[in-house]
Amino acid sequence: MLIWQAKPQYNRAHCHHGRANNDRRWLKTHHSPSAPATRFSEYPAVVLLARDVVGIGGLIIIAGMEHRKLRNWLFVSLLIVPSLILAEQALGKPRTFKTGTASASLPSSVSAIKFTPDGKMLVAAVNRSSRRGERPFTGGEIQWWNLSNGKRARTASKDIRAYGLALALAFSHNGKVLAVGGGNFQDSSFVHLYDTRSGKLKRKLNAAGEYIRAVAFSPDDKWLASAGGVRSGEAHLWDVSTGKLRREFTLEETAEFRSLSFTRDGSTVLADGFEWDVKTGKTKTRVHTAALAVSPDGKTIARTDEANNQARNICLNDKQTGKLRRKLQAHSGGVNAIAFSPDGTLLCSGSDDKTVRLWRVKDGKLIHTFKGHKAKVNSVHFAPHGKTVASGSYDGTVKLWRIP
DSSP states (O other): OEEEEEOOSOOTTTOTTOOOTTOEEEEEOOOSTTSOOOOGGGOHHHHHHHHHHHHHHHHHHHHTOOOHHHHHHHHHHHHHHHHHHHHHHHTTOOEEEEOSOTTOOSOEEEEEEEEOTTSSEEEEEEEEOSSTTOOSOOEEEEEEEETTTTEEEEEEOHHHHTTOEEEEEEEOTTSSEEEEEEEOSSSOEEEEEEETTTOOEEEEEOOOSSEEEEEEEOTTSSEEEEEEESSSOEEEEEETTTOOEEEEEEOOTTOOOOOEEEOTTSSEEEETTEEEETTTOOEEESOOOSOEEEOTTSSEEEEESSSSTTOOOEEEEETTTOOEEEEEOOOSSOEEEEEEOTTSSEEEEEETTSEEEEEETTTOOEEEEEEOOSSOEEEEEEOTTSSEEEEEETTSEEEEEEOO
């Protein structure tokens, strides 16, 4: 059996090649009657690792074993298992946040997720059932998760549940305001603005329609756009400082709008396949789509090739000309969410097929498929540093995936 250790008992006089005391070497232990008993002093590296893995109590139990072969085997296992865990994480083992109750008796679903601009926290729009084991969901809340310790930092629910479900999230670019949109799918929609530092509700915007499905801040944070559906097909433009409605547009009757984005100069709002001019209020239609994202440089639009929930492909279009650059054969189920990485080199998509897929923008190559959700993926978002992507699912979990 081979065991790797730091050599604590050798000095220059004992070393054949005169190496320093902290040199490392491989020691071979033969399982024979004449072999000396294993001592902790001979294996300091194993002792330290064992202490972290099984604790002092487990270490004492192993030390007391009389069977030398079994004892040595356990020590080596303690070295191998942590290595396998690290390898599994490197290959895509996600970090998972469960948004439901501790007993999981009340089902929950994650509609939207966003990293805070500083990357220290993650916010999730969560909806729960009011009765054990029942769906659909009836009450919404906003959960703030601390990424340093994986614990929930705070929850905002009182101001949301009276209006229905929480469906959309957007942070202002300066990181000071969080916009939350939602409704009850009948006659009550809302947009709430929260102070990100305190988590307190700053302002309620009285939006019309059945619900708000998408919200977005302008690049200078002066304006907030909101849109929803299904029967109204309306979009709104709000003054963030006063909370007043500045413009209201009916983009298309009996339509649902799930994606909103401002162009880089803030002059135009993209609502799925529609565009409207912020100053004039004029609208034009390109291609109605189910999910949409604009690259950080504003030159590329990623969208689904259809407007319904069965849209499985993603098109990359030139923002200026509308010309199709590339079409990705993306998923086996409908695509619900699309997001660009902060540097614009990667694209992420979430789907009804329960997977999250990572694409390279320049050539459309599929880099990796993340699997682990038990239900459809509703939302995806890149961390500000671009090394992690988060996904929120109908299964009530948020998963953080390391980009390979």
